[in-house]
Amino acid sequence: MVGTGPGSIDHITPQAVNAIAAADIVVGYKTYLDLIPQLLEGKEVLSSQMMQEVDRCRKAVELADTGKKVALICGGDPGIYAMAGLIYEVVMENAPKVKVEIIPGLAALNSCAARLGAPLMHDFAAISLSDLLTPMALIEKRLDAAAMADFVLVIYNPKSKKRTSQLLKAQEIALKYRKADTPVGIVTAATRENETIVLTTLGELDKAEVGMQSTVIIGNSTTFTWQGVMITPRGYHNKYKIGE
Amino acid sequence: MVGTGPGSIDHITPQAVNAIAAADIVVGYKTYLDLIPQLLEGKEVLSSQMMQEVDRCRKAVELADTGKKVALICGGDPGIYAMAGLIYEVVMENAPKVKVEIIPGLAALNSCAARLGAPLMHDFAAISLSDLLTPMALIEKRLDAAAMADFVLVIYNPKSKKRTSQLLKAQEIALKYRKADTPVGIVTAATRENETIVLTTLGELDKAEVGMQSTVIIGNSTTFTWQGVMITPRGYHNKYKIGE
Numbered sequence: 001m002v003g004t005g006p007g008s009i010d011h012i013t014p015q016a017v018n019a020i021a022a023a024d025i026v027v028g029y030k031t032y033l034d035l036i037p038q039l040l041e042g043k044e045v046l047s048s049q050m051m052q053e054v055d056r057c058r059k060a061v062e063l064a065d066t067g068k069k070v071a072l073i074c075g076g077d078p079g080i081y082a083m084a085g086l087i088y089e090v091v092m093e094n095a096p097k098v099k100v101e102i103i104p105g106l107a108a109l110n111s112c113a114a115r116l117g118a119p120l121m122h123d124f125a126a127i128s129l130s131d132l133l134t135p136m137a138l139i140e141k142r143l144d145a146a147a148m149a150d151f152v153l154v155i156y157n158p159k160s161k162k163r164t165s166q167l168l169k170a171q172e173i174a175l176k177y178r179k180a181d182t183p184v185g186i187v188t189a190a191t192r193e194n195e196t197i198v199l200t201t202l203g204e205l206d207k208a209e210v211g212m213q214s215t216v217i218i219g220n221s222t223t224f225t226w227q228g229v230m231i232t233p234r235g236y237h238n239k240y241k242i243g244e
Numbered sequence: 245m246v247g248t249g250p251g252s253i254d255h256i257t258p259q260a261v262n263a264i265a266a267a268d269i270v271v272g273y274k275t276y277l278d279l280i281p282q283l284l285e286g287k288e289v290l291s292s293q294m295m296q297e298v299d300r301c302r303k304a305v306e307l308a309d310t311g312k313k314v315a316l317i318c319g320g321d322p323g324i325y326a327m328a329g330l331i332y333e334v335v336m337e338n339a340p341k342v343k344v345e346i347i348p349g350l351a352a353l354n355s356c357a358a359r360l361g362a363p364l365m366h367d368f369a370a371i372s373l374s375d376l377l378t379p380m381a382l383i384e385k386r387l388d389a390a391a392m393a394d395f396v397l398v399i400y401n402p403k404s405k406k407r408t409s410q411l412l413k414a415q416e417i418a419l420k421y422r423k424a425d426t427p428v429g430i431v432t433a434a435t436r437e438n439e440t441i442v443l444t445t446l447g448e449l450d451k452a453e454v455g456m457q458s459t460v461i462i463g464n465s466t467t468f469t470w471q472g473v474m475i476t477p478r479g480y481h482n483k484y485k486i487g488e
Contacts, residue, residue: 003358010259013249013350077354081478084362088475096471104350104358106257110321114348118328122378123386125369125395133479134366138394142367145393149386151369227340231332234325235377 001078001087002071003105006191007035011111016103020071027060028073036073053083057090065095077107081128081156109154112187112215115197117229119185119217124152129159129166139166143173150177152223152232155216167216171205174218178202183223185230188214199225245322245331246315247349250435251279255355260347264315271304272317280317297327301334309339321351325372325400353398356431356459359441361473363429363461368396373403373410383410387417394421396467396476399460411460415449418462422446427463429474430454443469 002019005011017039020026025044026033033040033047046063048056060072078084084102091098113120125146131139146153153174158167174182180203188196188211200208202218210216223232246263249255261283264270269288270277277284277291290307292300304316322328328346335342357364369390373383390397397418402411418426424447432440432455444452446462454460467476 005257010262011257013255013257015254018254077358079354079357079362080364081366084358085365085475085478088362088470088473089477092470100473102358102362104354106348106350107354110323110348110351110354113323114321114328114346118323118332118346120324121329122325123369123371125367125390126364127367135480138480142393142395145389146369146395149389150382151386151390226332226336229332229344231329233333234329236379236382 001084001100002073002103003077003079003082004032004036004073004075005106006076006108006111008191009036009038011106011191012036012039013103013105016105019101019103020073022069023071024068025063026071026073027056027063029056029075032073032075053086054090057083057086058094061087061090061095061098064098074105077105077110078102079104080107080109080126108156108190108215111190112185112217115187115190115195116185116199116217117231119152119219119223119230119232120154121232121234122152122220122222124154126154126156128156129163129170130157131163131166136166140169140173143170144176147174147177150220152220153218155218157212158214158216159210160212167210168206171202174202178218178221182221183219183225183230184208185217186210186214187217190215199228199230245318245328245344246347247318247321247323247326248276248280249320249350250352250355251319252435253280253282255350255435256280256283257347257349260349263345263347264317266313267315268312269307270315270317271300271307273300273319276317276319297330298334301327301330302338305331305334305339305342308342318349321349321354322346323348324351324353324370352400352434352459355434356429356461359431359434359439360429360443360461361475363396363463363467363474363476364398365476365478366396366464366466368398370398370400372400373407373414374401375407375410380410384413384417387414388420391418391421394464396464397462399462401456402458402460403454404456411454412450415446418446422462422465426465427467427469427474428452429461430458432458434459443472443474
């Protein structure tokens with residue numbers, strides 16, 4: 001299971017590159033494979049445009065079970081809200097002798113935080129707003145708990161075409177505990193050609209453009225902005241005297 | 245600000261490698277620089293064994309302010325509990341015209357999760373137990389809120405030589421909401437020569453060896469172990485039928 005980070009080969013570790021090079025066959029979603037054509041030259045590739053994640057995992061495991069070395073490509077970090085768990089579950093049920101190795105990549109939270117400045121210098125909570133596999137009541141409970149305890153909030157899957165109310169709910173919950181001028185950063189398609197970076201505030205979040213490829217970071221009570229970047233200071237006491 | 249990930253050059257992205265190559269001078273803590281000798285050949289290097297982080301940042305900013313391109317090296321991901329915020333604060337106060345770029349790397353949470361299997365498939369909270377810059381009352385509040393709302397817990401700075409009681413407190417708080425057999429993974433010095441990976445349980449956490457280089461991941465109510473790995477399933481309903 002190979003994490004390829006946010007996009008181009010500029011962000012893929014040598015460990016991931018070497019795993020792809022060593023594989024007998026590369027399996028992956030076409031969108032991700034198209035970002036790394038240089039690594040696929042001369043390789044046997046099983047590119048799936050339509051296959052669902054589960055089918056892709058099952059296919060990869062099936063191939064591995066015949067003795068092939070399979071590189072299953074996963075954008076971002078397979079270990080964060082992604083396919084690492086699924087591959088273990090498929091292996092457990094279907095081919096328990098297949099060996100799995102997870103090769104990490106830069107997740108959305110790493111890339112988006114870097115593009116926004118330094119929002120994750122202190123405790124943060126990552127919360128997905130997708131209610132496909134998680135009851136909305138639990139999502140709301142987590143938003144509330146994390147907002148109440150002053151975690152920076154990293155919001156995955158903030159919105160889809162059909163699903164737009166969850167982000168409004170998140171905004172409403174955060175506003176129970178945080179000021180309307182709390183900085184919020186929105187990064188869409190981080191590091192890709194169509195990347196957009198928006199700095200807004202919690203009070204204005206409902207007016208910002210947020211899409212399926214966006215990650216939203218809501219600052220904690222100490223987060224501030226400076227020259228277009230978002231900074232969460234590390235300490236609550238500012239003990240590390242600067243500029244003396 | 246260049247993130248070099250967990251250790252060797254095997255985990256450094258081309259973007260980071262290129263930034264080091266393009267720099268006039270490389271500044272960093274000796275321990276991290278010693279892991280990437282290949283990248284430093286022929287470079288001007290300012291290696292600091294004893295300089296504190298703030299002094300390192302100030303030195304780097306001072307050099308950049310004279311017009312030099314400086315690569316300030318940061319192990320892991322500078323954007324996650326690390327030096328990205330500090331560099332902005334030093335620039336703000338001392339040399340506001342210096343341009344900063346944050347180049348992300350694999351953070352401890354990426355590397356440790358990958359070594360443990362798939363613990364971070366669902367919502368998680370990252371919490372540092374260091375009370376140097378954060379009041380312990382706030383740390384406890386966050387532990388309580390995150391444990392209550394069934395976040396997977398990623399514990400940074402779990403222990404130091406002098407500081408051993410915080411992890412016991414975290415265990416106690418988590419046990420208010422989670423069963424004693426909840427899986428806990430402890431990764432120390434991920435991917436390095438002296439790496440250790442321990443799978444234990446929440447009830448036994450106080451007996452496990454945890455050090456300054458460790459990251460501790462406490463599973464949520466659905467996390468389970470299988471053949472030495474720790475897996476948090478993605479969904480609460482298991483909608484994505486496997487093996488059918």
